[in-house]
Amino acid sequence: xxxxxxxxxxxxxxxxxxxxxxxxxxxxxxxxxxxxxxxxxxxxxxxxxxxxxxxxxxxxxxxxxxxxxxxxxxxxxxxxxxxxxxxxxxxxxxxxxxxxxxxxxxxxxxxxxxxxxxxxxxxxxxxxxxxxxxxxxxxxxxxxxxxxxxxxxxx
Ligand code: CTP
Ligand code: ZN
Numbered sequence: 001x002x003x004x005x006x007x008x009x010x011x012x013x014x015x016x017x018x019x020x021x022x023x024x025x026x027x028x029x030x031x032x033x034x035x036x037x038x039x040x041x042x043x044x045x046x047x048x049x050x051x052x053x054x055x056x057x058x059x060x061x062x063x064x065x066x067x068x069x070x071x072x073x074x075x076x077x078x079x080x081x082x083x084x085x086x087x088x089x090x091x092x093x094x095x096x097x098x099x100x101x102x103x104x105x106x107x108x109x110x111x112x113x114x115x116x117x118x119x120x121x122x123x124x125x126x127x128x129x130x131x132x133x134x135x136x137x138x139x140x141x142x143x144x145x146x147x148x149x150x151x152x153x154x155x
Contacts, residue, residue: 010044016063018085019075024048026079027058033074033154034067041065054081073101077108077136077152103127104138109153115143124155 022030027047036043039062047058066086067075075082076098086094104126110117117124117140125141138147 010046010059010061012090013042013044013061013063013087014090016041016061016065016087017067018083018087019060019062019079020057020083020085021051021054022047022058022060022079022082023054024056024058027060029078030058030060030075030082033078034071036060036062039065069101070105070107072098073104074107074154076100077104077149080136100136101128107154108138109155110140110143110145111147111151111153112140112143112145115140115145117142 019030024047027045031037031045036045042063044059044061046060048056049059051057067084072084075084080098080100082098084094084096084098085092104124106123106125108124108126110124110126112118116122122142126138126147127141129137129139129146131137136149138149138152139145140147
């Protein structure tokens with residue numbers, strides 16, 4: 001029997017949010033879209049971690065922060081498989097998959113350079129559509145162009 005401790009778990013947090021089950025290739029993008037590089041909160045970040053379901057996953061733990069719906073929509077667009085866990089006084093108080101938005105307002109840029117939202121000060125607005133292959137697309141409310149997920153650029 002090998003009694004050596006081969007794995008040390010990242011510390012629990014007292015209050016805040018854990019974003020778990022991020023596909024490893026999206027971990028840094030999730031950090032970026034949430035602007036966590038600029039945050040002064042205590043943050044634990046791990047990626048390339050072993051996961052039974054995902055092969056490799058990322059996890060982000062942010063102390064003293066609870067995300068608004070708009071931010072959760074961003075996470076869902078980048079990492080639909082992510083689980084959001086809220087912690088209060090060390091206890092898990094809420095846990096669930098990130099919910100996918102029906103519409104995406106303001107947070108994403110339209111990829112059509114001729115779109116009014118790229119010419120005037122008009123906030124962007126998209127409807128989330130799923131094609132026959134189950135791929136997510138964003139349909140612009142103004143120019144009616146449809147963007148593939150790979151083309152999504154956050155504002
Ligand atoms: N967590 C934390 N701080 C706490 C409580 C939980 O950082 N005070 C983290 C755990 O490390 C874990 C996640 O929140 O990554 C979910 O916690 P919990 O539901 O207790 O863990 P598990 O049941 O092991 O989660 P799962 O099976 O979904 O991975
Ligand atoms: Zn447009």
